[in-house]
Structure formats: C-alpha cells, structure tokens
Amino acid sequence: MYAISRRLRRGAAVLAAALVASALVLPLKSAPAAAAIGGITWQDEFNAPAGTPVDQSKWRFDIGGGGWGNNERQYYTNSTSNAVHDGQGNLVITARRENPANYQCHYGRCEYTSARLLTAATFSQAYGRFEARIKIPRGQGIWPAFWMLGRDFGDVGWPASGEIDIMENVGREPNTVHGTIHGPGYSGGGGITGSRTIGQPLADAFHTYRVDWEPNSIRWYLDGSEFFRVDPSRLGGNRWVFDHPFFMILNVAVGGNWPGYPDGSTQFPQQMLVDYVRVNGYVPDGNSGTTRLRGLQSGRCIDIPDANPVDGAPLRIWDCNTTAAQAWTFAADGTIRAMGKCMDPAWAGTANGTEVNLVTCNGNPAQRFTLNAAGDLVNLSANRCVDVRENNPNNGGRLQLWDCAGTPNQKWSRA
Structure with a gap:
C-alpha cells in the first residue's frame, strides 16, 4: 500500500501556520451560496455485529511501521485488535502499547500498534460532501485524523496529488480541530490551515466533521457550523490541485513531529469510535x-x-x-x-x-x-x-x- 508522508517536517512551523491561518479566517466573510449537495454516493454505517472485521469491499489497510514521513511511532496492522466493529454501530480504531519485540520499525522496534484504513482501491470522488461522526481518542502524542488524498498520488506523488485534511487533532490541544489543504508550494508546515476550539475536549463526545467541496472552494464544518474556507485566491499563485477524485483515510497515529510523543500522562489503549462515514454527490449551483x-x-x-x-x-x-x-x-x-x-x-x-x-x-x-x-x-x-x-x-x-x-x-x- 502507500507509505507516504501526511505531514513532512511539520514541527513547530505547523503550529505557527495554523495560528496564522486561523487568524486569517476569523471573522469569516459572508458565505457564498452553498453548494448543491446531491444524494449519498458512498457510506459505511458500521452496523455489523461485535468483532466483525472491517468491510474490505469499502476499506483496505495500510500496513507497516516506517514512520510515515513524520517520525510516527506506531505500526499499522490489519488486525481486529486494532480495527473492528463494536456491535453498537461503531468502527473502533485502537492504538495499543505493545511488546516492541513483535513489530519492526524504521528506527528499530515499534512500541505501539494502530490502524490506517483507506478507500484508494474501492472508492474515490471529486467534489461533494464528505462527513464522519467520530469520538476521537485523547492524550499527549495521540493523533487521530479523517482525511483525503488525490487518487493520482501514485502517478504524480505528494503533494502534487493534493491532500484535504477534514479532521486532525493533536492530544496536547484536546479542544481543537484542524482542517488543512496541502499541494505544491503549500505542503507540510506550509499547508493552508484553519481550526476551531470549543469549550470542552473533543474526546468527550461524538462530533461531526465534514467538508463541502466544489470547484474552486472547500469549506470545513464542525457539528454543522462552518469554521474554515479556502479557494485558489489563498494559494499565493500556487497551483490549485483539487479538481479530480480523492480517496478517504481514517487513522490514529502515535507520536510524530507535530503532536510530539506519548509521555507518562498518556494512557493506553486509546480508541477512536466512528459512527458513520457518508459521502454525497455534488450538483453544480444552478445546474440542477x-x-x-x-x-x-x-x-x-x-x-x-x-x-x-x-x-x-x-x-x-x-x-x-x-x-x-x-x-x-x-x-x-x-x-x-x-x-x-x-x-x-x-x-x-x-x-x-x-x-x-x-x-x-x-x-x-x-x-x-x-x-x-x-x-x-x-x-x-x-x-x-x-x-x-x-x-x-x-x-x-x-x-x-x-x-x-x-x-x-x-x-x-x-x-
């Protein structure tokens, strides 16, 4: 599968970029007419009985412990100990502390396991609404994400393929969700980023995370409320690479350049519960x-x-x-x-x-x-x-x- 970077050399530069970008989008300009969202084109409601593996007609796995370009510390598996239905309408992705002798990483032995699911082989779409209802994990060094990559990644590489991060959270910022795009000239720590901070940890409850994506516009929502918007004018003359099909990814990383690493306060196992993932089609404004x-x-x-x-x-x-x-x-x-x-x-x-x-x-x-x-x-x-x-x-x-x-x-x- 794909051993790719989701955040190359992010480090402190990402925090600065996020703060700047967040400031730029507040207050939001008056909203344009909403994109015409069509019917559901893909969905997974995760209603299988407890212990059922992931539906591989919808999701496949990335497997390995190569650090994923960000010096992450987990080994991704396809085991039901890391990704499984709970019988209560949820997919559960679990990050676990393991015996390092069992998992080989690029730097030696992996101390943690987790899962990374993707639709690259099963589904991709350009434009529309991409939404998931998720209860994220918590703790220093824990990095959950719901995001997308351009389907042409294998041909043109990253970041030319484009990346849309619908939801990211780093454990040291328990109340904050980040939304980001990456492309040529605005990748890694230079990604175009916005965020929203609420009054309680996101891990305390389920929340809906979504983007509405149309030609020349992507908008991010937390629980139905828009918090960030980008269009080609935000790219400083760089190329807009968001007019072709993208596939989806769900994962929980442990450690890495951006979130830092688990410490004595981090408890394991940590679980991300996903109630559903739904994708709607796009009908161009005025074209119905x-x-x-x-x-x-x-x-x-x-x-x-x-x-x-x-x-x-x-x-x-x-x-x-x-x-x-x-x-x-x-x-x-x-x-x-x-x-x-x-x-x-x-x-x-x-x-x-x-x-x-x-x-x-x-x-x-x-x-x-x-x-x-x-x-x-x-x-x-x-x-x-x-x-x-x-x-x-x-x-x-x-x-x-x-x-x-x-x-x-x-x-x-x-x-």
Whole structure:
C-alpha cells in the first residue's frame, strides 16, 4: 500500500501556520451560496455485529511501521485488535502499547500498534460532501485524523496529488480541530490551515466533521457550523490541485513531529469510535433541472442521434432545438441524463479518445460528470473533459474525453 508522508517536517512551523491561518479566517466573510449537495454516493454505517472485521469491499489497510514521513511511532496492522466493529454501530480504531519485540520499525522496534484504513482501491470522488461522526481518542502524542488524498498520488506523488485534511487533532490541544489543504508550494508546515476550539475536549463526545467541496472552494464544518474556507485566491499563485477524485483515510497515529510523543500522562489503549462515514454527490449551483448543453465553438448542442436512446448511441453536436434528445438533466447522483439514460464514457474508459455515448444508468462512478464554473464538462472518474472530436464544429461532430485544455471545443454552457 502507500507509505507516504501526511505531514513532512511539520514541527513547530505547523503550529505557527495554523495560528496564522486561523487568524486569517476569523471573522469569516459572508458565505457564498452553498453548494448543491446531491444524494449519498458512498457510506459505511458500521452496523455489523461485535468483532466483525472491517468491510474490505469499502476499506483496505495500510500496513507497516516506517514512520510515515513524520517520525510516527506506531505500526499499522490489519488486525481486529486494532480495527473492528463494536456491535453498537461503531468502527473502533485502537492504538495499543505493545511488546516492541513483535513489530519492526524504521528506527528499530515499534512500541505501539494502530490502524490506517483507506478507500484508494474501492472508492474515490471529486467534489461533494464528505462527513464522519467520530469520538476521537485523547492524550499527549495521540493523533487521530479523517482525511483525503488525490487518487493520482501514485502517478504524480505528494503533494502534487493534493491532500484535504477534514479532521486532525493533536492530544496536547484536546479542544481543537484542524482542517488543512496541502499541494505544491503549500505542503507540510506550509499547508493552508484553519481550526476551531470549543469549550470542552473533543474526546468527550461524538462530533461531526465534514467538508463541502466544489470547484474552486472547500469549506470545513464542525457539528454543522462552518469554521474554515479556502479557494485558489489563498494559494499565493500556487497551483490549485483539487479538481479530480480523492480517496478517504481514517487513522490514529502515535507520536510524530507535530503532536510530539506519548509521555507518562498518556494512557493506553486509546480508541477512536466512528459512527458513520457518508459521502454525497455534488450538483453544480444552478445546474440542477433540465437544460440544453451548448458548445462554445460551434453554438450547437449535445444531442442524441435521431432521438433514439439506444444503449451505446454516440453523442454528437447538432443544431439546438427543443426535442427530448437535447433535454439534459443534472441528477443528484452526479449523472447527466436525457431520455431516461445517462451520459457515459464507453466501457467506463478514462483514456484520451474515449467515446462519450448514451447508456442505461447503472450507478457506475464512471457516469458522473460536472459542469464547472469555467465551462468544462468534466468526467470525474477520468478527470478529462468532454471534447468535440477533431474540433469539428458541424452538425454530427462526435464527442470524446480528452485532457482538459481550455480550448473552445471543450467549453459548454446551459442553453
């Protein structure tokens, strides 16, 4: 799995960055219109009987004790002693003090075990609402987190893949939740960070931690109340890398550059209880309902040939009209529908040149698209744009997926 850094060389610089960023976001500017949040696209309610292992159709494990780039002290396992259902509607991630002779770490022997669960192999999504209800652990050196990494991490590395930390807490700050983004030029101690401090330790009760993520905006919430917001203007000219699918991670780290290390006051075992994790789709503001989709280059609209909604019908551009063949609906699940079927990349393809056609709606994530503020009609699984093949502006020009380039044959608007 991934042996990656979640916080490279954070140390004291992170604390300073967090304080500065927190100051910058208080008071919050007047909120923009909320993103249109669609239906649930993924969830785990953790309702299995006590002792049931993690559902590996939803979660997989990172395993090992390499310090994870932050000089952490735990060894992550896939054992039910570290991650298991409790039979009361919760996933329990447990950090334990162990016999160091049993676990080899990069610096010698690991004194602690814990678990790190991720959806990299099972689920990823661009945009939407990502929320978990969690009762965090406590104590000096304990570092629970609910966070996300760009699905392209394996190709482009960190931080170019992007990282969104939905919830982090360090034990020495029991009342404070941190939310952060990391990307090229703003990673590690330079991450863009905000926080909220409440009147009692977060570990005393369950709280909901969430982000609402849309093109050019991410907002953080604690118990439904917004406490932090970022957009590309906050990056000082650095690149915004949050327009492609991300996967989720839950873990409890022990020690590390940022939280420091357990001391005589730290009690073990420590447990993080997760009541649920839920993901909702995203419907762009103003893009719900039925509309035609007009191309900037041609002035023509996306059309179903001969108004015949057969599976596999290759979509095209045609003179705009008021027929059902051009009446597209942005559905709450992220699909774009006409004549009872969905816009679809052929055979769930993600490569340049994949034909865009019409297929029976089937729940496959490959059928999710978004029309962003820049006029790009983006397939979220491929992270590529709907493109008119060979720049053909004439009736019958066929559609394909292609790398988003900002060219007129890739620009669309509601008509």
